[in-house]
Every structure is written in C-alpha cells, then in structure tokens.
Amino acid sequence: MKVALIGLGSVGRGAAEMIAKKDLGLTITGIADSKSGLINNAGIDIVSVLATKKKTGSCGTPGVTAADVVAKAEYDALIEVTPTNALSGEPATGYIRAALNRKKHVVTSNKGPVALYYKELKELARKNGVEFRYEATVAGAIPIMHVLEHGLAGNEILAIYGVLNGTCNFILTRMAHEGLTYEQALLEARELGYAEADPTYDVQGIDAAIKLVILANTIWGNGVKLDAVDRTGIDLLTADALQLADEQGCTIRLIAEAIPRKNLLRVSPRILEKNHPLVTQGTLNALTLETDMAKEITLIGRGAGSVETASAIIGDLLFIRDCHVQRP
Structure with missing residues (x-):
C-alpha cells in the first residue's frame, strides 16, 4: 500500500522510522516537513530522508509543500501529522479535506479537526468511499477506537x-x-x-x-x-x-x-x-x-511518545490496508 506522510515532528518521525523498520507492506511515496518535501511515486528511501532531515533540518526539496504532496503524490492513504492548532484545527483540516476529496484514506493524530469537524469529515469520507481514522488523537498507544x-x-x-x-x-x-x-x-x-x-x-x-x-x-x-x-x-x-x-x-x-x-x-x-x-x-x-x-x-x-503514537497510526494504516486496499 502506498502512503504519503506530511509532518516530520516527533510523531511523524516515529511513524516513518517504524514503517522503515518493519515489513508492513507500506511504501512512502510523498513526504513533507514545514520547509521542504519530496515526491517519488516509485517509493522513497525513508532511512536516507530521515538522515538528511537530522543533518540539514529539511527532508527534501525546498518549495515542495505538504499541500503539494497531498495534491500530487500517488498514495492510497495519507498520514497527516502536521503541526496544527488544536483549537482551530488548521492547517490539518484543509489537508484532510483535500485528501478525502481525492478519494484517499486519511489517518491523523491531530485532535483539532476531529473535535471541530467530526461529522463533516466522516461524511466526506463516506461520500468518497474512503476511511477517516484517528486512533492517535486520544490516549496515545491505547487502542481505544479499535476497542x-x-x-x-x-x-x-x-x-x-x-x-x-x-x-x-x-x-x-x-x-x-x-x-x-x-x-x-x-x-x-x-x-x-x-x-x-x-x-x-x-x-x-x-x-x-x-x-x-x-x-x-x-x-x-x-x-x-x-x-x-x-x-x-x-x-x-x-x-x-x-x-x-x-x-x-x-x-x-x-x-x-x-x-x-x-x-x-x-x-x-x-x-x-x-x-x-x-x-x-x-x-x-x-x-x-x-x-x-x-x-x-x-x-x-x-498516552504519548513518538513510537507509542506511531503504534496507533500504524494500527489504523494496517486496518485500511487489510480491509480496503488489499482485500482477499
């Protein structure tokens, strides 16, 4: 399954590291931080990108934005973990709407969009035949939504x-x-x-x-x-x-x-x-x-932590993979 990742703070890095480390059948085709981005629909070398991020503070090409990744990359599911104001829900809500309108599944750790626009975003996902999942928004590694x-x-x-x-x-x-x-x-x-x-x-x-x-x-x-x-x-x-x-x-x-x-x-x-x-x-x-x-x-x-939150994100991704993308 192809995924795009926007946001490379603690949560985004944790998710990227675990996807690179584990054989989960997930290929990252687009990635962006606040300064740069990278799109390669054949697959991105995440280990190399993370090393570049650590060394330079940027993950890819300056001028390539999270919005570009959302709109242009080829992916089945978007991992949305951008720095976002929890009381306004932005900029995450805009990215989520754009991906859902492209008929792409979305997994997010951002609380604001879910707290503010839950009904709208769930309905938008339903209308477009995709999943909007947010296990990582509540209680970190505790799989409360799956339960x-x-x-x-x-x-x-x-x-x-x-x-x-x-x-x-x-x-x-x-x-x-x-x-x-x-x-x-x-x-x-x-x-x-x-x-x-x-x-x-x-x-x-x-x-x-x-x-x-x-x-x-x-x-x-x-x-x-x-x-x-x-x-x-x-x-x-x-x-x-x-x-x-x-x-x-x-x-x-x-x-x-x-x-x-x-x-x-x-x-x-x-x-x-x-x-x-x-x-x-x-x-x-x-x-x-x-x-x-x-x-x-x-x-x-x-309830928090880079790898702990990645556990919740990956759980949502694998649900999407197994139930919607790679059906038997």
Missing part, C-alpha cells in the same frame, strides 16, 4: 471515564508522592519535557476536554463541541489538598467523564481511592468504559 469499533461492537457504551493528560497526571503524582507544590512539580515536568513552556493547554484541562469531545462524538455521534465540557484544571490545587486526600487513603487525579444519561461532560480533579483503576502513575493514561454487556473495561497505557 470501541471492534472489541466492544454490539455493546451500548453507557459512560466513559479517563485520565487523558499525562502532564497533569505526572504533576499530581509528584505532588502526592513527594509533597511538592504545584509550581515545583510543574517545573520538574518542564525539565523532563512533559510540560510545555506555556502549560495552560494541559493544566487547565483543555487537552483532556478536547479528547473527551472526540470520544463522545465517536461513541454517541452527538455533535458536541468543546464549550459543552464543564472544565476545571489542576493549576489551583495545593499540596495540602493532596495531603488531605492521602490521609483518607485517597489521591487526586484529573478525570474526564462523559455520561449521556446524566447529560454530563466534565473534566475536573477528582478524589479517588488509591486502588482505583484510574489511579495511574507518572504519564500513563487510563480509560474505563461502562457497557451494558461487557460491564466495565479499563485500558491503561502510554
């Missing part, structure tokens, strides 16, 4: 609860275990690369809320938007609050929850018993699905 679509097919999903932001989980873990203040734990998270210089997006619960919107739309198709989520972050939590919870055999985690029967979409710090399945450590993510037949299912795994 919902296949593993729990036939189940009614009654509610979902999750730890969806590794930065917040790391900060709360350090505050609880070491008695650090929020400011001290945040500084440590920055030093380790878990938090951005401006951590607002994470610590105020925006990232978790966007992921909750994606899950809600995927499960119930209710067209909810970010402003429907009741959101409280962790930036006002004190070490005393964690200590008080600890004295009761509990701790605090930032929990995203969706319960349709209660008309509830919420992200907020919650007090949980220490043995609760959602009390994960460090940057781990966790999700509990409440269903009618399977009852409660909890998934725990790495």
